[in-house]
Amino acid sequence: EDKVVQSPLSLVVHEGDTVTLNCSYEVTNFRSLLWYKQEKKAPTFLFMLTSSGIEKKSGRLSSILDKKELSSILNITATQTGDSAIYLCAVEEGRANFGNEKLTFGTGTRLTIIP
Amino acid sequence: DTGVSQNPRHKITKRGQNVTFRCDPISEHNRLYWYRQTLGQGPEFLTYFQNEAQLEKSRLLSDRFSAERPKGSFSTLEIQRTEQGDSAMYLCASSLGSAGGPYEQFFGPGTRLTVL
Numbered sequence: 001e002d003k004v005v006q007s008p009l010s011l012v013v014h015e016g017d018t019v020t021l022n023c024s025y026e027v028t029n030f031r032s033l034l035w036y037k038q039e040k041k042a043p044t045f046l047f048m049l050t051s052s053g054i055e056k057k058s059g060r061l062s063s064i065l066d067k068k069e070l071s072s073i074l075n076i077t078a079t080q081t082g083d084s085a086i087y088l089c090a091v092e093e094g095r096a097n098f099g100n101e102k103l104t105f106g107t108g109t110r111l112t113i114i115p
Numbered sequence: 116d117t118g119v120s121q122n123p124r125h126k127i128t129k130r131g132q133n134v135t136f137r138c139d140p141i142s143e144h145n146r147l148y149w150y151r152q153t154l155g156q157g158p159e160f161l162t163y164f165q166n167e168a169q170l171e172k173s174r175l176l177s178d179r180f181s182a183e184r185p186k187g188s189f190s191t192l193e194i195q196r197t198e199q200g201d202s203a204m205y206l207c208a209s210s211l212g213s214a215g216g217p218y219e220q221f222f223g224p225g226t227r228l229t230v231l
Contacts, residue, residue, distance in 0.1 A: 004157075032217040042206055042222040043158065050217065088157050092217055102148065102171065103220060105157025 003027075006089050006106035013079060014114050021074040021109045023089030031094030033072050034103065035063055038086045046074070046087075076111075084113045117141060119223035121207050127229045128197055135193045136226045140209030147190050148220060149182055150206040158206050164190060165212075197230045204228075 003026045013019055025033065032050045036043035047056045049065035049072060056063050063074045076083055090103040120139045128134050140147045145166050150158035161180065162172045166187035175181070179197075184190040194201055204227050208220040 034219065036222075042225050045219050045221060048217065048219050090157070094217065102160040102163060102174075103150075103158070104160065107155065107157050 004089055004091050004104050004106040006087075006109050008109060009107065010110045010112075012112045012114060015079060015081060017079050017113075018075065018077045019079060019111060021076075021087050021089075021111070022071065023073070023106060024069075024071040025089075025091045025104075026070065027091050027093045027104065029093045029095060030067070030070075031092045031101070033065055034090045034092070035072070035074050036088040036090065038088055038108065039084075043088055079111075079113045081113045081115055084111060086110050119207055119209050119221055121205075121223040121226050123226055124224060125227050125229075127231065129231050130197055130199060132197055133193065133195045134197055134228065135191050136205055136207075136228075137189055137191050138207030138209075138223060139189045140207070141221060144209035144211055144221075145187070146210045146212040146218075146220075147184055148208040148210075149190070149192050150208065151176070152204040152206055152225070161192075194228075197228075199230045202228055202230045 005024050007022045032048050034048050035046040047063045052067035060077045065072045086108040088108045090105045094101045122137045148163040149161040152158045160174050162182050164184040167184050179195045182192045204225045206225045207223045210220045211218040
């Protein structure tokens with residue numbers, strides 16, 4: 001059974017702090033790893049990672065994949081109250097020449113930013 | 116709005132009733148996915164379509180659950196004889212993806228089902 005594990009489950013920090021969220025996975029045919037942000041609604045796409053060691057960056061958020069360690073981290077610098085959300089990690093397992101397939105999600109990290 | 120849309124946004128039903136949810140994907144996306152999310156958990160995959168073909172349905176939770184995408188555009192998810200354990204958020208996502216990729220899956224706002 002495929003597995004995606006996120007840590008910590010919950011994190012409370014002060015505005016301005018930097019946070020690192022972790023995701024580890026066990027899948028048979030890894031194709032991609034995705035990060036989503038979920039507030040009180042549907043998940044919003046943040047990053048897709050397919051290659052090891054290449055950092056993806058969007059403003060204060062960045063993420064990197066380590067295929068050797070079967071893990072990824074999501075960094076948020078200079079946190080703001082609007083960053084408070086659940087951050088979900090998902091892994092896509094794929095078959096060759098079959099295109100996109102289902103995502104297996106972790107349980108998420110609940111991030112709370114205190115003003 | 117050109118994103119994924121879902122209707123209704125909320126559904127309250129009594130145990131034993133049938134419910135149907137609709138998802139309209141992003142227009143150029145040929146893959147459509149259904150997920151279920153319960154409190155404190157990440158979304159759980161149910162089924163997905165490539166155009167009108169249902170490519171995997173083994174993860175549908177029981178034979179009370181069925182999904183269709185008859186013309187390869189919108190999709191419906193039906194739950195027959197609802198049970199209280201069916202209460203959850205039902206999420207639809209769409210992506211490109213019959214070849215190439217991988218491609219991001221974009222999620223709709225979800226339908227929150229409450230079974231009394």
